Amino acid sequence: MTRILILTRHAKSAWDDISLGDHERPLNKRGRRSAQAIGAWLRKRGYLPDQVISSDAVRTRETWTQMSAEMGQAGGDPTFTRSLYLAPAQHILANLRQASGRVVLLLGHNPGIAEFAGQIVDEAPAHARFFDYPTGATTVIEFARDTWGDIGWHQGEVLDFIVPRELTD
Template identity: 50%
Template sequence: MMKRLILTRHAKSSWDDPTMSDHDRPLNERGKAAAADLGEWLASRGYVPGEVLCSDALRTRKTWSGIAPALPGSPELILKPALYHAGPDVMLAVLKHASADTVMMIGHNPGIAEFASRIVAQAPLNPEFQRYPTGATLVVSFEAPSWQGLDWHSGSVRDFIVPKEIAA
């Protein structure tokens, strides 16, 4: 049985209002465009999640809102407050409770970058992988009957993209 993870860092957010809480920051215009581009990219490659595990921050929810229209079907969105600025161990624990064969997880740096580097057996050659900039998306496959048995360094990279590479 194959499991697939689509791991996305939220798109570029706005810093226009310095009084706004970090949790409530929206996407800026570049982030909105990048989210839509990511949706098109995912759809064009057949990377369609059955469920989406998403931090409850506004910028992660808006990233999903930008991606979703390009994807067929209606993947279930599950807001996970534990993913807000989560470290890799928390992210792995959340993923182990997933039920769909293809799961998208939308989160934040620095945790998502560390999670990405620890979940794959071999990192992609893309120099942006270690930095995991806004909108970075990793697609990883696992030879596993369930998410519960997942462990570090067990994933095979299928794809990795950052929004500026889509628009190029």
């Protein structure tokens, strides 16, 4: 059996309230629109998660809320964890190896998510933005593995990659 990973960086966050700490920053208007566009894109392509694992930061929670509004009941009850907040690639992999769904959506932050994306795939997509992984960037990756515990570096095959500007501009 295969496993599918939907790897998404949170959408664009607001910087207008300097009293908020990094963990508490919400999405801005463009970020909400981008997250909705990514959710609609995933739905149209049939990439619907049965499990969601996310950083517990406000902007990742809001990204999931906006995405899920476009995807219906996909994802079930998300798991929000502090261990994915600004996590390096190795910590992201450790979290993913604990997953139980067949199609998992993982929401995180740069720089770790960009590093993780570059290391988890066998071959990067021919897209200029893949390695810097801008806000809202989403990769759909397939693994020929029976469990998430079996995955490792350079094993994923990229099925799709998109950045929100390709959907909203």
